[in-house]
Amino acid sequence: MKQLLLKIEPIIWLLFGAGLSIGTMLLTGFVLVVGLAIPLGWVPADALDYERAHALASNLIGRLFLLGLIALPLWKGAHHLRSISLDFGGESRDGAVGSLLYLLAAAGSVAGIVAVIRI
Amino acid sequence: MAGAAHPEAMAPRKKGPTRTAPPMMPSSWWSAPRIRIYLLFGATGLVYLLAGFLILRLAWALGSNPMAWQSAFDGLSNPLYVIFHLILLVSVLGVGIRAFVRMMPKMQPRGGPLPVLPPAVVRGAICGLWAGITLFMVLVLSGAIF
Numbered sequence: 001m002k003q004l005l006l007k008i009e010p011i012i013w014l015l016f017g018a019g020l021s022i023g024t025m026l027l028t029g030f031v032l033v034v035g036l037a038i039p040l041g042w043v044p045a046d047a048l049d050y051e052r053a054h055a056l057a058s059n060l061i062g063r064l065f066l067l068g069l070i071a072l073p074l075w076k077g078a079h080h081l082r083s084i085s086l087d088f089g090g091e092s093r094d095g096a097v098g099s100l101l102y103l104l105a106a107a108g109s110v111a112g113i114v115a116v117i118r119i
Numbered sequence: 120m121a122g123a124a125h126p127e128a129m130a131p132r133k134k135g136p137t138r139t140a141p142p143m144m145p146s147s148w149w150s151a152p153r154i155r156i157y158l159l160f161g162a163t164g165l166v167y168l169l170a171g172f173l174i175l176r177l178a179w180a181l182g183s184n185p186m187a188w189q190s191a192f193d194g195l196s197n198p199l200y201v202i203f204h205l206i207l208l209v210s211v212l213g214v215g216i217r218a219f220v221r222m223m224p225k226m227q228p229r230g231g232p233l234p235v236l237p238p239a240v241v242r243g244a245i246c247g248l249w250a251g252i253t254l255f256m257v258l259v260l261s262g263a264i265f
Contacts (some may be wrong), residue, residue, distance in 0.1 A: 019167065021223075024215045025249050027170060029256025031211060034177075035204030037261065039196040047262035048192065050185040056259065057181055066178050074171035078163025087144050087161070102167070111176050118182030 003093035004104075012079060019076025026069050047114065054119065063116040070112035071105075076104035160217055163210040170207050219245040 027059075037043040046052075056108050078101035085097045148154045180191035194200065223245055224238035258264045 020218055023167065024211055024218065025252045026256065027167075027211045028209070028249070029253040029260065030174070030213065031204050031207050032253070033257055033260035035195065035207060036201065039201050039204075043261045045192075046261065050181075050188045052262070053181055053188065053192075057178070060190065062221065066174070069260070070171050070175045070178060072171075073167035073174075077164040077166070077168030077171060080161045081168065084158065084164065085159040089143060095244075105171075108171055108175055112171075112178065115175055115178040115182055119178065 001099050005095065008102075012075070015105075016079040019072040019074070019079075019107050022068060022112070023072035023076050026065065027073060030069055035049075048078070056119045063119065066119075067112050069091035069114045070115070071109040074105040074108045078102055156217075160214065163214050166203075166207050166210040167214075169203070173203075215249060219249055 033043060034048065038045055038048065048056075057066050082094070082098045082101050086094055090097055145151070148158070153197070165168075177188075177191050180187040197205075220242055224241040227235050227241065229235055
C-alpha cells in the first residue's frame with residue numbers, strides 16, 4: 001500500500017495544493033454567508049431559498065463551484081491529517097491511515113460529483 | 120599504520136531500501152510555539168474534511184427536493200453548526216494567512232522560464248484574488264447580485 005501511495009503522490013499533492021489554495025478561497029465567502037450571516041440573521045434566509053439556491057447551483061459554473069467546495073477541502077483535510085499522523089510517530093501505520101483518509105476523500109469527491117449532477 | 124577500512128564493513132547483510140530514521144515529534148512539542156502553530160495548521164485538515172462533508176450534505180439535499188433543502192438549510196441555525204462555522208472561519212483565515220501571505224511568496228520556482236517576482240507583488244496578487252473571490256461569493260450568496 002505504501003508503494004501505491006508513493007506512486008500517486010503527485011496526484012495527491014495536486015489535489016492537496018488545490019484544496020489548500022482554491023478550497024480556502026472558495027470556503028471563505030461560503031462560510032461567511034451560509035455558515036454565519038444567514039443563521040445569525042444578518043442576511044435574510046430567503047437569499048438562499050430553494051428556488052434561488054437551485055438556480056445558482058444548477059448551471060455549469062454553479063456546479064463547478066459547488067464541486068470545488070465539496071471535493072477540494074476533502075483532499076486538503078485528508079492529506080493534512082495524514083501528515084499529522086506521521087508527525088506523531090505514525091510511520092508504521094501510515095499505509096493504512098493514508099489509504100483510509102484518501103479513500104474517504106475520494107468517496108466524498110465521487111459523491112460530490114453525483115450530488116452536483118443530481119441538481 | 121592501520122589498514123584501509125573495508126568499505127562494506129558496515130553494510131547490512133541484506134540489501135534493502137536506504138535506512139533513514141522515521142520522522143519523530145520532539146517530546147517537548149507543546150512548549151515550542153513554532154511546532155504548535157505548525158500542528159494547528161495541520162489540524163485545520165479535520166475542519167476542512169468536516170466542512171467538505173457538510174457541503175456535500177447540503178448539495179445532496181438541494182438535488183433531492185425543496186423540503187430536504189429547507190430542512191438541511193434550517194439545521195445550520197443550530198448553535199453547534201454556528202460554533203463549527205466560527206471554527207471553520209478561523210481555520211480558513213489561518214490557512215489563508217499562512218499559505219498566501221507567508222509561504223507562497225517564498226515558493227516561486229527559480230531557474231524556470233518565469234521571472235521571480237518580489238514577494239510583496241506575489242503576496243498582493245494572491246491576497247487580492249482571495250479578497251475578490253470572497254467578495255464575489257458573499258455578494259452572490261447573499262442575493263446582492265444575480
